[in-house]
Amino acid sequence: MCGIVGVVADPEVIGNTTPMLVQGLRRLEYRGYDSAGFALVECGSYRLLVFKDKGRINDVVKSYNVERHCAVGGIAHTRWATHGEPNTINAHPHIDCRGEIAVVHNGIIKNFAELRQLLEEKGHVFRSETDTEVITHLLEEYLRSGSSMWEAFKKLIRVIEGAYAVAVIYSREPHRIYFARRVSPLVIGLGEGFMMIASDIPSMLQYTRRFVAVNDGEYGYIEPYRLYLEKDGREVEWRHRVMTVTWSIEDAEKGGYPHYMLKEIMEQPRALFETYTGLASSQELEIAAKLLSSAERIFVTGAGTSYHAGLVFAYYMARMARRPVIPFISSEYLAYRDMDHSSSVLVAISQSGETIDTLQAVRSFKSSGGRVIAVSNVIGSTIPREADVTVYTRAGPEIGVAATKTFLTQVLALTGVALTLARYNDSMTQNEYKKAMDTLKNAGHAASAGIDRSIRAVELLASSLRSKGNIYVLG
Numbered sequence: 001m002c003g004i005v006g007v008v009a010d011p012e013v014i015g016n017t018t019p020m021l022v023q024g025l026r027r028l029e030y031r032g033y034d035s036a037g038f039a040l041v042e043c044g045s046y047r048l049l050v051f052k053d054k055g056r057i058n059d060v061v062k063s064y065n066v067e068r069h070c071a072v073g074g075i076a077h078t079r080w081a082t083h084g085e086p087n088t089i090n091a092h093p094h095i096d097c098r099g100e101i102a103v104v105h106n107g108i109i110k111n112f113a114e115l116r117q118l119l120e121e122k123g124h125v126f127r128s129e130t131d132t133e134v135i136t137h138l139l140e141e142y143l144r145s146g147s148s149m150w151e152a153f154k155k156l157i158r159v160i161e162g163a164y165a166v167a168v169i170y171s172r173e174p175h176r177i178y179f180a181r182r183v184s185p186l187v188i189g190l191g192e193g194f195m196m197i198a199s200d201i202p203s204m205l206q207y208t209r210r211f212v213a214v215n216d217g218e219y220g221y222i223e224p225y226r227l228y229l230e231k232d233g234r235e236v237e238w239r240h241r242v243m244t245v246t247w248s249i250e251d252a253e254k255g256g257y258p259h260y261m262l263k264e265i266m267e268q269p270r271a272l273f274e275t276y277t278g279l280a281s282s283q284e285l286e287i288a289a290k291l292l293s294s295a296e297r298i299f300v301t302g303a304g305t306s307y308h309a310g311l312v313f314a315y316y317m318a319r320m321a322r323r324p325v326i327p328f329i330s331s332e333y334l335a336y337r338d339m340d341h342s343s344s345v346l347v348a349i350s351q352s353g354e355t356i357d358t359l360q361a362v363r364s365f366k367s368s369g370g371r372v373i374a375v376s377n378v379i380g381s382t383i384p385r386e387a388d389v390t391v392y393t394r395a396g397p398e399i400g401v402a403a404t405k406t407f408l409t410q411v412l413a414l415t416g417v418a419l420t421l422a423r424y425n426d427s428m429t430q431n432e433y434k435k436a437m438d439t440l441k442n443a444g445h446a447a448s449a450g451i452d453r454s455i456r457a458v459e460l461l462a463s464s465l466r467s468k469g470n471i472y473v474l475g
Contacts, residue, residue, distance in 0.1 A: 002092070002106040002396075003028030004186075005198040006167045006177045008073035010224040013193030016043065016070045024196070024203040025057050025076040027249075030260075030399055031106075031199060034086035034380075035079040036060045039093040039102035040071035041174040048102055048171040052077075052091040072174050075167045077104035086380050094133040096140035097125055100171045103139075105132040106199055107184040108274060108394065110162035110281040131281075135166060150221070153178045154230075157219050163277050165214075167197055180219035183273060188212045188227055190242065195222035201245060209245050212238050261400040266451065271405035273444035274394040275412055280441075284391045288373050289420035291389055295345035295371075298323060301330040301361050302349035305403035306410060309375075310349050313414035320436075321422040333361035341370030348374050349414070351398065351406045353381025362386055375413055377406055391417060412443055 005024035007017040014020070021038060029036075037052025037060065049071075051064035057078055061067060077092035093102040109115075112131035115138065120126065124137040135156060142152030149170050163183035170176070179186060179197050189196035189204035189211055196204045201211055212227065214220075218236060220229040229236035257263040279285055292298060298317070300310035307329050314325035328335065330348075346365040350358045353376040362372050362383055374387035377395050384390040393409035419436050422428035428436070465471065 002104075003031035003078045003199045003203070004075065004092075004104040004106050004165060004167050005077075005196065005203045006073070006075040006104070006169065006179075006222075007194060007196050008175050008177050008222055008224055009191075009194035010175075011043070011072055013224070017073055017194070018067055018069055018071045020194075020196070020207060021071070021074050021076045022057075022061055022067055023206060024198060025078055027203040027206075028078050028199055029057050030397060032078045032397060033057075034378075035088075035091035036077065037079075037091045037093050037104075038066055038074060038076045039095070039104070039169055040066075040069055040074040041169060041171055043070035043072055046072070046171055046174045048095070048099055048169070050093055050095060050099075050102060052093065053088045054086050054091060073169060073177065075102060075104045075169050075177065077106075090128045090130050092130075092132060094128060094130065094136050096136040098140065101136045101139050101168065103132060103135045103166060103168045105135065105164055105166050107164035107166075107182070108162045108278045108281060109134060109160050109164065110277055111160065112162075112281070115159070131162075135160065135168070139168065149173055149178070153180070153219070153221075154233075156180075162281065163274055165199060176221050176223050178219075178221045179214065181214040182216060183270065185270075186214040188214060188222060190227065194224055195227060197222055202249065205245065205249050211243050211245060212241050213243070259400070261402060261404070264398055264400050264404045267396070268405045268408055268451070269444040269448040271393075271395040271409050271444075272412055272447055274396075275409040276416075276441055276443065278392065278394045279413060279416055284389070285416050285420040288389050288391050288417050289424045291371060291373060292321075292323070292345055292417070292421050293424050296343035297341075298325045298345050298347065299336065299365070300325050300327045300347040300349070301333065301358060303330045303355050303357050305407045306349040306351060306355070306358070306375075309407055309410035309414060310347065312411050313347065313349075313418060316415055316418040317421070320428060321418050321425065322427045323421065323425075330355065330357035330361045333357070333364050337364050337368070339368060341365050341368040344368075344370040346370055346372045347414075347417075348372055348383055348387065349376075349410055350374070350381075350383050351377045351393075351395075351403065351410070353378040353383045355383070359383055359386070373417075375410060377409070408443075408447065412440060416440060 035054045036057040040049045092104045109131040115134045119137045165184035165186040168178040189208045191208045218231045314327045317325045372387040374384045374390040377393045395405045395409040423433040
């Protein structure tokens with residue numbers, strides 16, 4: 001999960017949009033904080049200026065003196081990595097070969113590898129490891145073929161697959177931002193002489209209280225005095241969808257929920273979808289299954305909730321892949337320290353990739369000849385770096401202390417590993433495997449339906465309990 005924000009304005013109304021971009025992005029930092037970046041269309045020259053780096057937003061703003069630059073419009077991004085480690089090159093925005101097109105993106109482009117290969121064969125030079133960069137080069141390629149930017153953008157939407165919220169700025173059209181949404185959230189902010197676009201309302205609430213949520217499958221562009229929407233090639237009437245928000249900024253930062261815990265519960269369906277999509281577009285499951293198939297002994301470890309995800313993994317490994325797994329809490333790794341692990345594989349689960357007990361277990365197994373499969377939510381963290389193979393979840397940052405979306409995405413990823421191994425060792429037919437993976441694919445819908453069914457019952461139960469002095473929980 002990442003955060004994006006963009007602004008275009010009439011220079012007579014707002015002389016410099018850079019402060020709006022900086023402030024808007026700061027309010028999105030909860031969506032990702034391993035890198036940040038800005039693409040500004042410079043006042044007067046209309047040159048495209050790009051500033052990006054690893055680290056938090058304020059550090060990037062200060063290091064590059066972003067706020068001293070005047071911009072008639074721009075886009076910005078705060079990243080939680082899903083493709084490519086967190087570094088300057090992989091940070092958004094990404095640009096084309098000519099430095100005229102910049103893009104920010106939240107989501108996963110499922111078919112980026114094949115698109116990248118095609119574009120490289122046509123002479124495009126890629127600078128990063130990200131899936132996002134294919135967008136700029138595709139647009140550049142369509143422009144080379146004689147398309148207008150609007151025509152090129154619509155071609156792009158027909159070609160890319162996966163989940164995305166995309167914003168594109170083109171220096172030759174300095175007062176326009178193109179956008180598209182599939183699954184990942186995107187909202188338009190309607191101003192007087194300016195327009196904004198962002199991942200959520202809080203990043204724009206300081207500047208406007210009138211918004212239009214972009215629906216799934218819609219795309220279009222914003223200009224200082226215009227919003228244009230399309231879907232499936234037909235213009236969409238949006239004026240009846242304008243909503244006026246009365247939340248305070250403090251409330252809005254939690255998406256209108258009273259606290260992050262509830263917000264993250266509601267984010268579980270999207271996190272499951274993005275994790276499945278990411279795994280389906282990579283070779284992570286195949287590589288992990290191949291490593292497990294060669295192991296004489298399989299261990300799984302984690303701390304807290306990650307350990308419980310490991311217990312689910314052990315169950316499905318026995319049931320579906322016909323392979324026993326030894327689970328242990330990572331703080332107890334010393335019990336296995338003196339064993340020969342030259343034929344062992346350890347599955348190490350850590351949301352952050354930095355859990356100290358789990359890291360010590362990884363190092364202990366590797367020192368005894370063992371191999372390690374990491375399951376983590378943070379690209380480039382320590383445990384994935386030290387592992388032989390990593391299976392990534394795509395839950396985005398989790399601020400609440402109690403695990404919600406990170407636990408479910410771990411279970412989904414680990415179940416995918418068990419299913420792939422079952423197919424690999426013929427414990428499951430290809431048809432059975434396909435049906436099981438289709439069920440995993442629908443996990444997000446199942447979670448959404450479960451949340452919807454539970455809301456009313458939870459509200460009634462909470463109402464009946466709020467006046468009680470004591471609660472006894474048996475079990």
